Amino acid sequence: MNSKKAQINLVISLLVALIAVIFVVMNTSPVAINFGFFKVKLPLIIVLVVMVIIGILLGWFLGQDKQFNKKKH
Template identity: 55%
Template sequence: MKNKTRQIKLILILILTLLAVIFVVLNTKNVAINFGLFNVKVPLIIILVLMIIIGVLIGWFFGANGHKRDKNN
């Protein structure tokens, strides 16, 4: 049962990754980012990739902490 759950999780991750890649590739126009004191024009693709990476890191960090907490109990 554990192996089946792992396969489903992997398939979902692959589908979400594919959708994210398609979404990022379709959004390549330059956008203005306002940092308060100054504006920067950056391709939207860079912002999207950075946000995806930050989201993955946050998810990994909190997921890893949750697993450590479960092991301690």
């Protein structure tokens, strides 16, 4: 039963990753990002890839917290 859930999670994760990649590749125009004291002009594809990586890292860290709490109990 656990194996089926893992397979479903893998398929859903791959679909989300595919949608994210398609979205990122379609948005390549340059954008200006204002950080308050300075402004940076980057292609939108770089901004989106960085945001996706940050989201993945946040999800991973939050998942690690849940696993830590399960091991603790």
